[in-house]
Amino acid sequence: MKQARVAFTGAIHAAQPHVLEDGREGVGLADGRVAAAEDVVWLPPFEVGTVIALGLNYADHAKELAFNSQEEPLVFLKGPGTLIGHRGVTRRPAGVKFMHYECELAVVIGRTARNVHREAALQHVAGYCIANDYAVRDYLENWYRPNLRVKNRDGGTAIGPWLVDAADIPDPGKLELRTFVNGRQVQQGNTRNMITDVPALIEYLSSFMTLTAGDVILTGTPEGVINVDAGDEVICEIEGLGRLQNTLVADTAFGR
């Protein structure tokens, strides 16, 4: 099952995919109403706890950034203010030279995990989403990389559109990922190329931190990151999870 959280006519609703009579994509609310995708405000599809993110978790992307050895997964944390839903806008600061998208499989924890072995790890997953974890590389400093000014900017991580039940994704280790900028494919990969796969990540993390329902792991991005500009439409797609759309806007949209 796929479930979204949307704001519509003054309240927040759980929503499911629904094709409108004219063939357009839309959502169906639990109370029977239906609406077009563009007539609702899409929120992150679940109540978000700790946001855990992976750097350089695809062999090809690590190579792209001239990064070789890895003793353990490169994990960093993010705050909730960075998350926005499907069809949202993300600010691209003026004067920045290199801001890029990162299409990532997001793994949402559904059940408390502490010292979990990888063979049992997927039992602790509620479901999966798509994430687009933007980075502004101009702000990278060599302290606690990647520093939050690069990776934890307000509205800099789109997530959604749906939370797809784990039961519908029997193997998160063989999903195609693609990113399109203004309709042109710019990034392509497959989760089978993760350096540390989903079960191993849950085993690793739960060996020192208790994961609880709502915690989410953004599992890293494959190669193919290029600069994007204000006005660009970025769509991240993962097999079985849908398409996550985001638009970059200039400082002027934020009164700067």
Next chain:
Amino acid sequence: MPCVQYTVPMDVAPYRLSGRVYGALLNHRSALAALGNSVNEAPYKAPPKAPVLYIKPRNTLAGNEAAVTVPRQVPELEIGATLGIVIGRTACRVSERTALEFVAGYLIVNDVSVPHARYYRPSIRQKARDGFCPLGPRVVARALVPNPDALQICVYINGQLQQSATTADLQRPVAALLADVTEFMTLAPGDVLTVGVAHPAPRVRAGQRVAIEIDPLGRLETLFVGEPS
């Protein structure tokens, strides 16, 4: 192994904590000074420019009198005694001049780490372990703390004074830190931002009791225990 439950003072007056704790790295002058010229060498190549932050996730939060586990693999833990700023109003792009108006109050934070010498890309295993962020014993309203940039922080281990530091030595004092952080990241009511830890941070072993005192915020006690086999 059963999951250890930590009691967190989430309901303390005057504001409920959100459970989000952000720490400012190297914001105490002594901590930056201790690195000497190495800040200009690889891998850092330059001292920090913008505030460098890290996150203490919700599994790290613990209350006063919590028992914190020293992992088997390490002999000692580092005590990061620091001041926590509790946000009272949504703070986005605040100016230094008005920054303190966004503060609900202050509390003591014990930012526990596995000691690590390098700050380039440290493993979150060193700061994000369960229970590694005791805080409390309560939030003290801003009105009762006229100058957050002149607070004495004392750390006692088994009753012996081990560290004495002051918030007068911050690279970015409280208002400046809030201004520079909220330039790129909104802080929400109940969020906690810690102001940095003085060097050298004292270390503890299993079996020791740590008390951090900041007048007028009170006293935060933490017991360190060994990992059950």
